[in-house]
Amino acid sequence: MTLSARFALAMVFLVVVTTFALSLITYYFVTEAVIPRGLDRLATEAALGATEIEAALNAARQDLMVIQGGVTVAQMVAARFKGPVALQADAEIRGSIATRFLSVLKIKPEYAQLRIIGAADGGLELVRADRGGSGGAARIVPDGELTQQGERDYVKRTVSLSPPEVYVSAVGLIEGGRGHPTTPMLQISVPLLAPDGQTFGLVVIDFDLGPRLDSIKAEIAKDDRMTAVNAAGDYLLESPLRADGRGASGPARIQEDFPEFDQLLAGVASGSGVWRNRQGMRCGVGWHAVRMAGGPGITILVAAPYAVLNHGFSAVSRSALAGGAIAVLLALLLAVAIARSLSNPLTQMTRAVQGLSRGEPVELPSNGGREIAILAAAFAEMSAQIHTKQKLQTQAHRALVDSEQVAQAIIRTALDAFVQTDETGVVLDWSPHAEALTGWLRAEALGANVVDLVSPPSLRGAHRRRINRFLIEASGGISGMRYETPLLHKDGHEFLVEISLTALRRGDGWIINSFLRDITQKRMAEEQLIQAQKMESVGQLTGGIAHDFNNMLTVITGTIEILAEAVKENPALATIAKLISDAADRAANLTANLLAFARKQPLRPMEIDVNALVNEVVELLSPTLGRQINIQTRLRDDVWPALVDPAQLSSSLVNLAINARDAMPSGGTLTFSTSNINLGGQEAAAGGVSAGDYVVIEVVDTGVGIPKAIRDRIFDPFFSTKQIGTGTGLGLSMVFGFAKQSGGNIEVQSEEGNGANFRIFLPKAHSGPRQVQRALTEQLRGGSETILCVEDDNEVRAYVTGQLKSLGYKVISAADAAEALAIVEAGTAFDLLFTDIVMPGNLNGRQLAEKLAERLPSLKVLFTSGNAYGAIPLQNSPERNFPLLSKPYRREELARLLRHCLDQALDHMGDPIPLPYSVLPDLERFLRENPPKKKP
Numbered sequence: 001m002t003l004s005a006r007f008a009l010a011m012v013f014l015v016v017v018t019t020f021a022l023s024l025i026t027y028y029f030v031t032e033a034v035i036p037r038g039l040d041r042l043a044t045e046a047a048l049g050a051t052e053i054e055a056a057l058n059a060a061r062q063d064l065m066v067i068q069g070g071v072t073v074a075q076m077v078a079a080r081f082k083g084p085v086a087l088q089a090d091a092e093i094r095g096s097i098a099t100r101f102l103s104v105l106k107i108k109p110e111y112a113q114l115r116i117i118g119a120a121d122g123g124l125e126l127v128r129a130d131r132g133g134s135g136g137a138a139r140i141v142p143d144g145e146l147t148q149q150g151e152r153d154y155v156k157r158t159v160s161l162s163p164p165e166v167y168v169s170a171v172g173l174i175e176g177g178r179g180h181p182t183t184p185m186l187q188i189s190v191p192l193l194a195p196d197g198q199t200f201g202l203v204v205i206d207f208d209l210g211p212r213l214d215s216i217k218a219e220i221a222k223d224d225r226m227t228a229v230n231a232a233g234d235y236l237l238e239s240p241l242r243a244d245g246r247g248a249s250g251p252a253r254i255q256e257d258f259p260e261f262d263q264l265l266a267g268v269a270s271g272s273g274v275w276r277n278r279q280g281m282r283c284g285v286g287w288h289a290v291r292m293a294g295g296p297g298i299t300i301l302v303a304a305p306y307a308v309l310n311h312g313f314s315a316v317s318r319s320a321l322a323g324g325a326i327a328v329l330l331a332l333l334l335a336v337a338i339a340r341s342l343s344n345p346l347t348q349m350t351r352a353v354q355g356l357s358r359g360e361p362v363e364l365p366s367n368g369g370r371e372i373a374i375l376a377a378a379f380a381e382m383s384a385q386i387h388t389k390q391k392l393q394t395q396a397h398r399a400l401v402d403s404e405q406v407a408q409a410i411i412r413t414a415l416d417a418f419v420q421t422d423e424t425g426v427v428l429d430w431s432p433h434a435e436a437l438t439g440w441l442r443a444e445a446l447g448a449n450v451v452d453l454v455s456p457p458s459l460r461g462a463h464r465r466r467i468n469r470f471l472i473e474a475s476g477g478i479s480g481m482r483y484e485t486p487l488l489h490k491d492g493h494e495f496l497v498e499i500s501l502t503a504l505r506r507g508d509g510w511i512i513n514s515f516l517r518d519i520t521q522k523r524m525a526e527e528q529l530i531q532a533q534k535m536e537s538v539g540q541l542t543g544g545i546a547h548d549f550n551n552m553l554t555v556i557t558g559t560i561e562i563l564a565e566a567v568k569e570n571p572a573l574a575t576i577a578k579l580i581s582d583a584a585d586r587a588a589n590l591t592a593n594l595l596a597f598a599r600k601q602p603l604r605p606m607e608i609d610v611n612a613l614v615n616e617v618v619e620l621l622s623p624t625l626g627r628q629i630n631i632q633t634r635l636r637d638d639v640w641p642a643l644v645d646p647a648q649l650s651s652s653l654v655n656l657a658i659n660a661r662d663a664m665p666s667g668g669t670l671t672f673s674t675s676n677i678n679l680g681g682q683e684a685a686a687g688g689v690s691a692g693d694y695v696v697i698e699v700v701d702t703g704v705g706i707p708k709a710i711r712d713r714i715f716d717p718f719f720s721t722k723q724i725g726t727g728t729g730l731g732l733s734m735v736f737g738f739a740k741q742s743g744g745n746i747e748v749q750s751e752e753g754n755g756a757n758f759r760i761f762l763p764k765a766h767s768g769p770r771q772v773q774r775a776l777t778e779q780l781r782g783g784s785e786t787i788l789c790v791e792d793d794n795e796v797r798a799y800v801t802g803q804l805k806s807l808g809y810k811v812i813s814a815a816d817a818a819e820a821l822a823i824v825e826a827g828t829a830f831d832l833l834f835t836d837i838v839m840p841g842n843l844n845g846r847q848l849a850e851k852l853a854e855r856l857p858s859l860k861v862l863f864t865s866g867n868a869y870g871a872i873p874l875q876n877s878p879e880r881n882f883p884l885l886s887k888p889y890r891r892e893e894l895a896r897l898l899r900h901c902l903d904q905a906l907d908h909m910g911d912p913i914p915l916p917y918s919v920l921p922d923l924e925r926f927l928r929e930n931p932p933k934k935k936p
Helices: 003-068 071-082 087-106 153-159 209-221 310-332 340-358 370-413 432-438 448-456 456-474 520-566 571-599 610-627 646-663 681-687 708-713 731-741 796-805 817-825 845-855 889-904 921-931
Strands: 111-118 125-130 174-175 182-193 199-208 226-232 270-276 282-293 295-305 417-423 427-430 480-488 494-506 509-518 607-609 629-635 642-644 668-679 692-701 746-749 756-763 786-790 809-812 832-836 861-865 885-886
Touching: 003 182, 003 199, 003 209, 003 226, 003 282, 003 295, 003 432, 071 111, 071 199, 087 111, 087 125, 111 182, 125 610, 125 731, 153 182, 153 199, 153 417, 182 209, 199 209, 209 226, 226 310, 295 921, 417 432, 417 708, 432 509, 432 921, 448 456, 456 494, 456 509, 480 746, 480 786, 607 610, 607 646, 610 629, 610 646, 610 668, 610 692, 642 646, 642 756, 646 668, 646 692, 646 731, 646 756, 681 809, 731 746, 731 756, 786 796, 796 809, 796 832, 796 889, 809 817, 817 832, 832 845, 832 889, 845 861, 861 889, 885 921
Parallel strands: 629 668, 786 809, 786 832, 832 861, 861 885
Antiparallel strands: 111 125, 111 199, 174 182, 182 199, 226 295, 270 282, 282 295, 417 427, 417 509, 480 494, 494 509, 607 642, 668 692, 692 756, 746 756
């Protein structure tokens, strides 16, 4: 036999053997490789279905969290918690919530119903929206159809939870549904807490799994058969090996089809395998379990008959037989032509191709002729390019996934709201913070125009122009913009935000990323700070003016007394002197009001009975305001005593009453009321006071009210809405300054046409009230003692020196503290130091008195000043207190206080010596107040 024949027979034998071997290998490949891949495919489809179920349930949980933290729900809870329910207001709030529930049902087909159930009244439903309308349409359930659900298991379990815990019930089958005899249903609920932290009720979604399972079956399982079972094994869809639909006669539980179901899935959340049913039929099954809130869940199963998994076997077998026949024929025809030397290079090339498809290292032939060499070189180059592209694609995909994850994490955790739009303003992304800020849900915002959604109508044109200008600037390389603008909340109120824009080019269009921050509270705080600084600056200016003016008034009021005494026999001149004296008194009152506004007036606070003082003011006002003003009082019996200057408080109440009378030209009601209040840290800081207990005096009128345009200016000095000549504009300024200087505050609430309500906050006294001591009329007395008079103003010093001498005193005068110290160091004796407080130089009057008291412990001192704020010790200071004579003062006041200081007995340490007690004054006062009855 020739070599060619032997080679041909060998080739034929080789081809036959190869065909047989390929058939065996093909069978092994199908059974050991194809079927596992088919099972992996089924497991993947089951996992995708489970992922979609989990996503839908997570979305439902997020919807519950949004409802739980919603403003309208919080309003309903707060209103019902406070006390008796206002039926109309409660119905409006519940109607608003039900409308929102209705809109959610329209966009969420898997939601069967949305409810709010109260913990009280046996678990009565407060709000419910379901699909009980015509043809399964969503509707708001009327109050008459609301039922008690308190005995339901999911109600009992949910009310025992604490936010942010969520309860998810087991899946159950209910009769009826959307075209099916039974419907798989579960409840997802979260608790609602009252303001005191107790459980108020719960929000619950009845989640219909039917539409979602049908969607998964149609979109994911496709040609394979899919089913779902609950924790008990009940079919939620048809049996995977039956052709009939849900509700047809057949097994109701998967254990009836697969008796070993519980053992197969024990402790395994997902997987795949070949199962045998009760009839011994084999099928491939992939499964994935969905756990809901750590409780019972459902299992998604995708199945295919074993024959379907192995359907490629026959096709491969036929192909192998055909290929073998062709190979035998070709072997016979080409046996002579094919050289043995080509076998090895071709085999190596074949292995290289197979290895390339599996990603294995490629080994190319090194010999075999020119053609084989060219083929090997081309294949090597192609292999290198494919590996390079695969590596770059893998890196790019990973970078893209990482970048997207980082961006989403930043958006979710950012304190600002995030909104993404295209260049026309259509919303592409809407973060949870954007939902909380604007009130619009993500589902409502996506696809809408952001300008029409949240911009006030009057600003929409300007907003669109700003965006167009921003895009033009972005085209030129400027990719950012920041600005402030008001936005419109879903409920209709406006709020101020700061917006930061960035623009990204995408194809022929733009993507605009916006970060929004609510700055409403920040802007209000800035305005309050500016107002406080303005009032402080004006106060410093008015205090300085009042000080200098009081010095001049001291001379005027003193000298006019001398002139009046001299011309009292001449009626015409006496009248002129009286006019000058009255004008000086009015000027003194004006400066007192200026000092009160500037909070630099000398106060004499004491513990007083606020109710008693208000009653005294009312008795004074009754004949003054006129009969057209009806004065009422609402004074609490348990009101605390207040630490305040009673004279200044009386003056403040009178000022408020006069303003109220002017606001009620046709008559009205003026009400005085008192109460107690405790201000916490946040409330106290808002009012500019310290946290603690305060007494509140309210002055309420039914007048014309205060327009909003001037409400922030009513406490400004010299601001008045009255006609020229009818007011100084200092009344409310004095009240404001007095309240602040007393450690309290004043607030006003008013709307035009609805009257005004002024609330004065005064610090609580920590001891009982005491009666205000009335000044007794004393006879003018002088003396022969020596007085050291220290006054920097020449005119005032000359006037005071004359007055002291006219009273019989010996006077030693000094222009400042340094000159007074020199007189004392020279050994000059004196009985009393009469000194101004505010003086130029290194020492003021208070420091001078303290320095002299170190040498002379029993030194007697009388202060005087037109503005002594900051120069005398504070109330309750451990330092020794000296009397103060406020400028301007009359000759009688000067004489009375001088005798009071000189006549007071002091021991060697400078402390007052108590006088012997006598019951005679108390007895005389009792007899005056309770005169004996006359006998008939």
